[in-house]
Amino acid sequence: MSTHLTDNLRKKLNGKLIAQGDPEYDEARKVYNAMINKHPKMIAFCANVDDVVECVNTARENNLLLAIRSGGHNAGGLGICDDGLVIDLSMMKETKMDTSNNIIWVQAGILLKELDAITHTIGMSVPAGVVGTTGVAGLTLGGGLGHLTRRYGLSIDNLIEAEVVLANGSVVKANQNENPDLFWALRGGGGNFGVVVSFRFKMHPVSMPVGGPMFWDLSDAKSILQWYRNFLKTAPDDINGFFAFMVVPPIDHFPPEYHLKKMCAIVWCYTGDPEKAGEVFNPVRQLKKPAMDMVGTIPMPALQSMFDGLLPSGLQMYWKADFYNDISDEAIDVHLKHAATLPTMLSSMHLYPVNGAAARVNKQDTAWNYRDAFLSGVVLGIDPDPDNNEKMISWAREYWNDLHRFSSGGAYVNFTMDEGEEEVKNNYSANYQRLSQIKRKYDPNNLFRVNQNIKPAVM
Template sequence: MIDKRPAVIVRCADVADVVSSVDFARANDLELAVRGGGHSGPGLGSVDAGLVIDLSQLRDIRIDPDRRTVRVAGGCTLGELDRATHEFGLATPSGIMSTTGVGGLTLGGGTGHLSRHYGLTVDNLLRVDMVLADGAVVSASAGEHPDLFWAVRGGGGNFGVVTSFEFRLHPVDTVVGGPTFWPIERATDVLRWYRDFITSAPRELNGFFAFMTIPPAPMFPPELRGQKVCGIIWCYSGPTEHADAVFAPVRAFAAPTLDGIQPMPYPALQSSFDALVPAGLQWYWKADFFAELSDDAIAQHVAHGNEMPTPLSSMHLYPISGAVHDVAADETPWAFRQADFAQVIGGVDPDPANRALVTDWAKDYWADLHPHSAGGAYVNMMMDEGQDRIRAAYGANYDRLAAIKGEYDPGNLFHINQNIRPAMPAVHT
């Protein structure tokens, strides 16, 4: 989907390389993009005729098991982070695919399998080291550059290049999780049951709803491969001896076509989708937050879910209740703290000839659901959709972000992102 041609790509070996690259781009008036894991749907990790700072060589991970913290270099993926912390029976909330970059996911907020239990990724961020637009190297935390620290916890890559992150860790080792699938004809019933169940479920239980086509993979029974289904991918991160009781209401609701719930190491759940969606696919995303799932909204979901245009196209509905609601809307840039769901519609296919097919389906689906939404979307799941959508994503927090942007990047050097335009300080005479 993305075919950008940078003038130069700098594969930084250390922070000094990042500083040199930022200084060079600024001095030569070059467009500047920053690439972490390369998962940006709109291709914001690259730029035509400009300079790309590629952080993929920065892979250091240091764990302090006594403090339950981890410092992660800016080029690491979630899989690398999960494998390292798992050795100590610990984890921090992140996404749902191990190939995702830690940096991009974190800077946009970070929602995934542990969100209801332990909050968003940014709720567990303790400190960042970063290179600013003027080439300065700073640390930001609650006690140092607190405005900058507030801004990077959801404000994206607008404020500099983060070269390392420090996260709080939690005791997560073996989880009980996996999919339950039902025939797509049951989608209305499943969605109505799911909206009520998940918001009142124990915080240790997370489960995101999905429309999908069962892939031709060995993990699935041959007779189910190729079928369109609705399903929920579960993760229970509480005591494993309580799992049967927690999942009893799930199994009591309706017998699924496939029940894949089982104990597994947390990194195994995190990497379970990797083989199904390799690099190089055609992707088009559309997203929104939802305060509720009305019957009318469910009707639109069912109509469009039945029309998935390709086997890899899907819709995910992530629960963002539980611990996510413990944080006030103005404590981080993530403004939709009282929403219950974050939706992403993904039109996906390997064939470039189907680009319009998957894109049109995602756009049409979104257009019919948007009137039922909370008005904004998760920035990590947005395409290049213009300033109005960026403002809507941050709501009442946008003006504060713009003011901090004006302080730390007044020239908007870092603008190849979901861009927050710098607000200039008022001039008093």
């Protein structure tokens, strides 16, 4: 790339351009997953929508590979690229609340914990994920699973409008009335259709739920997982719990006798009448008394950032995912086999419910196809030391391979690495064709292809 092009773009931006050779370059090209080591030509820290338009036009006119980064959390590193231009939105964090209609407008650079901190001031929440450092933009565009999924649906089910810079440089709104096809595609279709510069979300009155983790010994995991399956199938929407196999970290928060022990856990979020929380949790407490029971009234921002300290940026991460329509006793046995060999202290396996409110949205109403799945599973190999990559990657692959026969047929796009075209098709299933037609309309030359890429339909 010519210095001329870099200089030109640098001059035009209100924000900051960092290019190869600049002193801040190596810091600026980092993403959350340290396994990803890409070298873009330029990273544009955009200050406003005009900057984003300038970058999109520059990439298109100069045939540059273009990546979009908001929170930088994508496990597959899809917020960065080699040799191209990165649009970084982390400077764009403005927000506006419309308290009379319970709506919040946020720019795309906002992180979950920043959104939570604002909505919590008025006792509200937007359904999002379980780690506060995640970007609202990438999480939402892929779907958005979290503590409020069963109660209020996915993040996309609470999206009212997005403002988007399209491949031709125009800026449009997408909502139920304006560009409804684009609005449909954005709700699950990721960064394929343009750069979303802001989102408008519905807020809900969730402020102090009863939540937190319960832990059991691995020897109790079979009966806990069977109970979890049966309970969640018919549980009221106001109770959400994600299941995990994990290693207890050796920190003061946990009694020393459990440090570094492999255990199973359910991380709860109950948003019903707090007086009834005892009734809700007693069945599982009576089935097997938790070894550690940390459930209590908790501010929503604290629940949604409970694991942030354990998961700083810069870890090595390798993820494999699938949706499951059910979890049979046979599948539970497969889980138990691999849970017993968790390869590193931070490696784990999570199952997130996608039933309740999320399942009452029609499969065809948004791009997110797996509305009839029961659980979204992800096997997570995580460790600070790259020397452990081989062992955690082979553990994650074997675990996933053994379970894959129970899959619904695809995985949640935000839980997968960069797995290629066939996997993307599986992940969108029957919605892929429509997505590919909408892609042809809004991005016929596939400018936005550093993502779980949907190819423009061929005429």
